[in-house]
Amino acid sequence: MEPVRVALLGCGVVGSEVARLLREQHDDLAARVGAPLELVGIAVRRPERERPGVDPSLLTADAEDLVRRADVVVEVVGGIEPVRSLLHEAFRHGAGVVTANKMLLAEHGPELFEAARAADVDLYYEAAVAGAIPLIRPLRESLAGDRVRRFLGIVNGTTNYVLDQMDTTGAGFADAVERAQALGYAEADPTADVEGYDAASKAAILASLAFHTRVPGDAVHREGITGVTAADVAAAARLGCVVKLLAIGERVPAGADGGPEGVTVRVHPAFVPRSHPLAGVRGPFNAVFVEAEAAGELMFYGPGAGGTPTAGAVLGDVVAVARHRVHGGRGPGESAYADLPALPMSRVLTRYHVRLEVADRPGVLARVADAFAAHGVSIEQVRQQAVGEGPDRTAELVVVTHVAPDTSLSETVEDLAHLDAVLDVTSVMRVEGE
Numbered sequence: 001m002e003p004v005r006v007a008l009l010g011c012g013v014v015g016s017e018v019a020r021l022l023r024e025q026h027d028d029l030a031a032r033v034g035a036p037l038e039l040v041g042i043a044v045r046r047p048e049r050e051r052p053g054v055d056p057s058l059l060t061a062d063a064e065d066l067v068r069r070a071d072v073v074v075e076v077v078g079g080i081e082p083v084r085s086l087l088h089e090a091f092r093h094g095a096g097v098v099t100a101n102k103m104l105l106a107e108h109g110p111e112l113f114e115a116a117r118a119a120d121v122d123l124y125y126e127a128a129v130a131g132a133i134p135l136i137r138p139l140r141e142s143l144a145g146d147r148v149r150r151f152l153g154i155v156n157g158t159t160n161y162v163l164d165q166m167d168t169t170g171a172g173f174a175d176a177v178e179r180a181q182a183l184g185y186a187e188a189d190p191t192a193d194v195e196g197y198d199a200a201s202k203a204a205i206l207a208s209l210a211f212h213t214r215v216p217g218d219a220v221h222r223e224g225i226t227g228v229t230a231a232d233v234a235a236a237a238r239l240g241c242v243v244k245l246l247a248i249g250e251r252v253p254a255g256a257d258g259g260p261e262g263v264t265v266r267v268h269p270a271f272v273p274r275s276h277p278l279a280g281v282r283g284p285f286n287a288v289f290v291e292a293e294a295a296g297e298l299m300f301y302g303p304g305a306g307g308t309p310t311a312g313a314v315l316g317d318v319v320a321v322a323r324h325r326v327h328g329g330r331g332p333g334e335s336a337y338a339d340l341p342a343l344p345m346s347r348v349l350t351r352y353h354v355r356l357e358v359a360d361r362p363g364v365l366a367r368v369a370d371a372f373a374a375h376g377v378s379i380e381q382v383r384q385q386a387v388g389e390g391p392d393r394t395a396e397l398v399v400v401t402h403v404a405p406d407t408s409l410s411e412t413v414e415d416l417a418h419l420d421a422v423l424d425v426t427s428v429m430r431v432e433g434e
């Protein structure tokens, strides 16, 4: 049987593990594919550098030439260029592609899917969202007969690790980020993780699949975790919650006021009740709930980051693409027929937890309550506690709202910040997952 020629682009945290598994599982992979997988080269920036366990004769700095010698191109470099051009070259040359690159797919997915379709080859990307967890294939294939209403989950291992460390060990933010980098969870620039860009790319990919509609990364409302403080984590604990960075996509029906049907997609930190299964997702693990009309509620859970688990997902895609080379056929292409608009945050319904430092004098509570009422926001809970002694005494006021449109809630917070009696708005966090 002719071997299937595999080119590996990148030999970092994920790539080095892909190379190892290709070598160590050679016979099993050959049996599953129906032909041997031959690693024909590994494109790296510095081929002269020694890499333990990697045959130096495979290393090359000429990625373009390598791509032209392959039937399947595995891209685990990351970023946009040069990989975008290299993948186009792979398609032009008739090679199938496996990538773990969510940023590239969120920014340039449609053109890459179109190029794969035109060349009649595969584009697979299981590792791009939630690492090792089978999630892309269930959405693309298993749920192709269903109608997804909503997904809600934790899709970034680095930020989940950082928030978990802050919650359970009292670690500082910077220390926890450094540990996530050392463990291979973080992106080359961890800003992509902590500012929510990585999760937003993944949310865009999930929304595109779930709702059969193109959702670019910049249509996702994004807030990272750099503003989350130890005080927020402690406030969450007092409320029986934990802080998690969530990715949420919802299909929104047409509004009674004439607002169109569409989808909302957002990434932000939120309080999640400790009784909710997402609260128990620890360290670099990810979990995603998918709510579909026929299937009901599904939960996908597992390692969301790390070299070996991610390489496992990449290899699963390599087997699928290689099987098509050997036996014929092609995996599903892009499905964007629904063409729903991405709606603004005014169409999102959520709850807020607001912590204020206020003057401790008569009438303050009433004025705060009036600000919420002016925007039609109903209050579920208020707690007040005196801070300090004597004439300088202030009060900490914690307000938890009922569900309301996100913009009504954010406008309320803006008004509160301008009230004389409000000395500081110390924390604003959404409450999700109830």
Ligand SMILES: NC(=O)C1=CN([C@@H]2O[C@H](COP(=O)(O)OP(=O)(O)OC[C@H]3O[C@@H](n4cnc5c(N)ncnc54)[C@H](O)[C@@H]3O)[C@@H](O)[C@H]2O)C=CC1
Residues within 6 Å of the ligand: 009, 010, 011, 012, 013, 014, 015, 043, 044, 045, 063, 075, 076, 077, 078, 079, 082, 100, 101, 102, 127, 128, 131, 184, 185, 186, 187, 188, 304, 305, 306, 307, 310
């Ligand atoms: N580390 C993880 O847990 C996960 C990573 N991913 C994705 O996998 C991809 C790779 O991630 P990591 O392995 O963690 O990154 P990494 O930074 O460890 O590895 C990337 C490698 O590509 C090399 N490189 C850069 N430019 C190159 C070029 N022009 N030609 C050849 N090599 C080049 C770098 O020197 C580096 O060794 C990224 O898209 C990332 O988002 C996806 C899921 C999980």
Ligand SMILES: N[C@@H](CC=O)C(=O)O
Residues within 6 Å of the ligand: 128, 130, 131, 155, 156, 157, 158, 159, 185, 186, 187, 193, 198, 304, 305, 306
């Ligand atoms: N940096 C990412 C890696 C996986 O996609 C994360 O932390 O989840």
Ligand code: NA
Residues within 6 Å of the ligand: 126, 127, 128, 129, 130, 131, 132, 133, 134, 135, 136, 313
């Ligand atoms: Na996955």
